[in-house]
Amino acid sequence: MEHLRLIGKTYNDYCEIIDSYKADYKKTKAKAEKEIIKQKIKEKKNELKEYRKTLSKEEKEVYRDYQKIRFDIKRCEILKKADKIESKIFKKVNPAYIYMIPAAFGAIFFTILPAIFMVIGSFFKVDLVSIWESSFRGFWNYEMIFTRDTEFVKAIWNTIIFAFFTVFLLMIITLLMASWLSKNTKIHNLSQTMIFTPHIASMVSVSILWILMLDPQGIINQILSLLGIEGPNWLMNTKTSLLSVGFVTVWKSIGYYVLIIIAGLQSIPAYVYEAARLDKASKFTIFRKITVPLLSETLMFVFIMKFINSFKSFAAIDLMTQGGPRGSSMVLGYWIYNAGRVKFNYGFAMAGALILTIIVALFTVLANQVFKKKVE
Amino acid sequence: MATIELQNVVKIYGAKVKKNSKEIPKGKRAVDDVSFQIPSGSFTILVGPSGCGKTTLLRMIAGLEDITMGVVKIGEIDITNLEPGDRGIAMVFQNYALYPHMTVRENIEFGLVNARIPKFEIKERVSEALKIVGLEDYQERKPANLSGGQRQRVALARAISKTPQCFLMDEPLSNLDAKLRSEMRTELIQLHQKLMSTFIYVTHDQIEAMTMGDNIVVMNEGKIMQQGTPSEIHNDPNCVFVAKFIGDPGMNIIKVDEKYSIGFRPRDVQFDSEKNEKEDAVFVKTKILSFENHGSEFLYLVNFDTTTAFVKELSKHNRKVSSEISFSILKKDMYIFDENDNRVYDQEKIEEAYGTFKTHWENV
Numbered sequence: 001m002e003h004l005r006l007i008g009k010t011y012n013d014y015c016e017i018i019d020s021y022k023a024d025y026k027k028t029k030a031k032a033e034k035e036i037i038k039q040k041i042k043e044k045k046n047e048l049k050e051y052r053k054t055l056s057k058e059e060k061e062v063y064r065d066y067q068k069i070r071f072d073i074k075r076c077e078i079l080k081k082a083d084k085i086e087s088k089i090f091k092k093v094n095p096a097y098i099y100m101i102p103a104a105f106g107a108i109f110f111t112i113l114p115a116i117f118m119v120i121g122s123f124f125k126v127d128l129v130s131i132w133e134s135s136f137r138g139f140w141n142y143e144m145i146f147t148r149d150t151e152f153v154k155a156i157w158n159t160i161i162f163a164f165f166t167v168f169l170l171m172i173i174t175l176l177m178a179s180w181l182s183k184n185t186k187i188h189n190l191s192q193t194m195i196f197t198p199h200i201a202s203m204v205s206v207s208i209l210w211i212l213m214l215d216p217q218g219i220i221n222q223i224l225s226l227l228g229i230e231g232p233n234w235l236m237n238t239k240t241s242l243l244s245v246g247f248v249t250v251w252k253s254i255g256y257y258v259l260i261i262i263a264g265l266q267s268i269p270a271y272v273y274e275a276a277r278l279d280k281a282s283k284f285t286i287f288r289k290i291t292v293p294l295l296s297e298t299l300m301f302v303f304i305m306k307f308i309n310s311f312k313s314f315a316a317i318d319l320m321t322q323g324g325p326r327g328s329s330m331v332l333g334y335w336i337y338n339a340g341r342v343k344f345n346y347g348f349a350m351a352g353a354l355i356l357t358i359i360v361a362l363f364t365v366l367a368n369q370v371f372k373k374k375v376e
Numbered sequence: 377m378a379t380i381e382l383q384n385v386v387k388i389y390g391a392k393v394k395k396n397s398k399e400i401p402k403g404k405r406a407v408d409d410v411s412f413q414i415p416s417g418s419f420t421i422l423v424g425p426s427g428c429g430k431t432t433l434l435r436m437i438a439g440l441e442d443i444t445m446g447v448v449k450i451g452e453i454d455i456t457n458l459e460p461g462d463r464g465i466a467m468v469f470q471n472y473a474l475y476p477h478m479t480v481r482e483n484i485e486f487g488l489v490n491a492r493i494p495k496f497e498i499k500e501r502v503s504e505a506l507k508i509v510g511l512e513d514y515q516e517r518k519p520a521n522l523s524g525g526q527r528q529r530v531a532l533a534r535a536i537s538k539t540p541q542c543f544l545m546d547e548p549l550s551n552l553d554a555k556l557r558s559e560m561r562t563e564l565i566q567l568h569q570k571l572m573s574t575f576i577y578v579t580h581d582q583i584e585a586m587t588m589g590d591n592i593v594v595m596n597e598g599k600i601m602q603q604g605t606p607s608e609i610h611n612d613p614n615c616v617f618v619a620k621f622i623g624d625p626g627m628n629i630i631k632v633d634e635k636y637s638i639g640f641r642p643r644d645v646q647f648d649s650e651k652n653e654k655e656d657a658v659f660v661k662t663k664i665l666s667f668e669n670h671g672s673e674f675l676y677l678v679n680f681d682t683t684t685a686f687v688k689e690l691s692k693h694n695r696k697v698s699s700e701i702s703f704s705i706l707k708k709d710m711y712i713f714d715e716n717d718n719r720v721y722d723q724e725k726i727e728e729a730y731g732t733f734k735t736h737w738e739n740v
Contacts, residue, residue: 269471269473271469271471271473272473272475272476274440274460274469274473275467275469275473275474275475276475276486277439277440277459277460277461278438278439278440278460278461278465278466278467278487279461279486279487279490280459280461280462280487280490280491281461281486281487281490282490285490289486290475293477294476294477
């Protein structure tokens with residue numbers, strides 16, 4: 001034991017000496033003296049190396065241990081210094097601001113500034129090629145899209161219909177599916193996975209798949225014809241095009257929202273259901289009076305998320321109908337894209353985008369109010 | 377009012393019961409072939425250590441767990457396969473199980489509305505139940521805005537409002553603090569006297585069992601060890617488990633030889649008595665290992681040959697640790713158990729065990 005401890009002592013002594021030399025080296029300024037000290041350090045290091053070579057295998061292990069401990073102590077000293085500097089900074093600045101920087105960077109440059117640009121731009125006749133040629137027109141853009149553009153007002157109504165249709169269809173389907181799937185067996189877990197897969201798939205592949213299925217001679221119409229029903233040309237019919245696309249987006253997002261609702265269902269404690277069974281409640285009463293009220297916060301989240309998503313839906317429309325036929329499936333998201341990127345009329349697009357923002361905000365606030373009353 | 381009768385009740389978790397098949401399902405039995413009667417209007421306590429199956433048994437009576445085998449009857453009616461709501465029982469849960477989104481009044485009303493009781497009667501029953509538990513002023517509050525004791529009272533009121541034949545209570549006081557618990561204990565006893573219906577009360581706390589019940593069922597590992605009044609259970613235990621479980625602390629069990637062991641209560645010793653040949657008693661002289669101060673009495677852990685034992689002295693002065701202590705145990709205070717931990721009643725065998733014990737101790 002004693003001789004093993006001696007190894008540590010010798011090692012530490014050597015290190016102390018080397019460290020003191022190093023400190024001297026930093027202090028001295030004359031070049032000649034520096035060289036001398038450098039030489040001394042080298043000598044001591046060599047001595048330490050020689051000493052190490054004399055050790056046996058077992059002793060070397062002890063030596064390494066001591067080495068590790070010394071490094072660790074040094075590391076802690078450095079960390080302490082860093083902590084001191086950190087606390088000095090944080091005493092003056094609220095750390096929250098520092099942690100916010102990365103997120104704030106993205107938000108400012110990709111959301112807030114473009115939004116301000118959008119608001120300003122909506123009052124100009126914008127020319128993106130030579131931006132200084134743009135001229136201020138006041139409310140001219142708004143006047144134009146409401147009076148001259150045949151499709152804009154229709155797009156607003158379509159968007160609202162689309163949003164309500166998808167949200168309610170989604171909520172009914174997901175709530176039923178979730179209450180069915182909220183069990184922990186192999187079959188239920190497998191079905192959960194299967195229902196979730198469309199959410200992972202890209203919108204493009206899902207859309208192409210459904211275009212083929214919704215074709216007049218597609219699988220859906222073939223099945224319907226077996227039942228003796230003549231299915232319409234789903235995507236090319238002015239009456240069905242919007243709802244068909246809505247159905248596809250609902251189908252794609254079922255898995256994701258089912259998962260959220262299942263999480264909500266599982267947070268309802270089991271004893272509440274046991275108490276309800278003792279209270280003679282039928283299954284339907286339990287669902288209506290216990291499950292839905294206790295789930296209302298989750299349902300509100302699903303409602304608002306899907307609502308906002310439906311308002312800005314674009315990809316599915318672009319891929320499946322391009323707003324047609326005759327503007328029957330034109331929604332605001334696609335109209336804005338069409339006005340800006342296709343017709344290069346950025347003033348119109350910006351005015352439309354601002355109106356979309358206002359509508360989304362209005363509906364979200366309204367939904368929030370309604371749900372808040374119900375939750376309380 | 378009705379007696380509750382359990383006949384050969386078995387619970388095996390995860391077992392699938394096929395109707396009309398005589399095959400006996402296999403698996404660990406949480407409740408193992410239990411048969412007993414609960415007299416009408418009694419305050420029956422199911423007591424036992426955690427995991428002994430008492431809560432499972434209660435939940436089977438309530439209908440929240442399937443009964444793997446056996447029959448449960450209330451009165452003459454077989455309720456084995458009835459829905460929980462149709463059994464004429466009400467249950468109070470350990471964690472109250474109130475509906476968090478309903479007010480106190482709605483919580484109580486819910487079961488009554490489902491039972492299709494006319495509105496005027498619901499109103500009367502709710503106010504009646506709230507009056508009994510003393511919560512008339514809290515009707516419109518949500519459970520989140522009530523204290524633990526108040527929530528438990530709401531749960532009680534919900535049970536009372538159903539005017540059930542039988543109240544089932546699953547450790548209803550274990551989430552309350554000590555002072556509130558003893559308050560609620562007396563309230564429950566008074567409630568029982570007022571309503572005169574059958575109470576079945578599950579607890580792991582033997583003090584609760586002794587103080588509240590008039591009929592105690594001691595359970596261990598899914599089996600019933602003993603059923604009787606508190607005094608019977610305390611003064612006449614039929615096995616080592618009951619003897620050790622009931623009492624604070626439980627009975628001291630000392631092994632005499634391979635066949636017998638004897639037990640005595642910590643209170644049943646005579647301190648500082650002289651060795652007396654005439655009396656039928658065993659004289660013990662030993663050392664104190666540690667002590668607990670209970671205020672008016674002291675509990676000493678003393679060395680007892682190869683094991684240890686507790687003795688309780690009613691005194692204001694404590695003896696010092698590791699000092700000598702002498703006491704005698706009267707023969708009539710001793711309980712004799714056989715090698716299977718069952719009580720021995722045979723007089724000859726008692727004499728034999730007592731003799732061995734006495735000669736062993738007089739010679740130490």
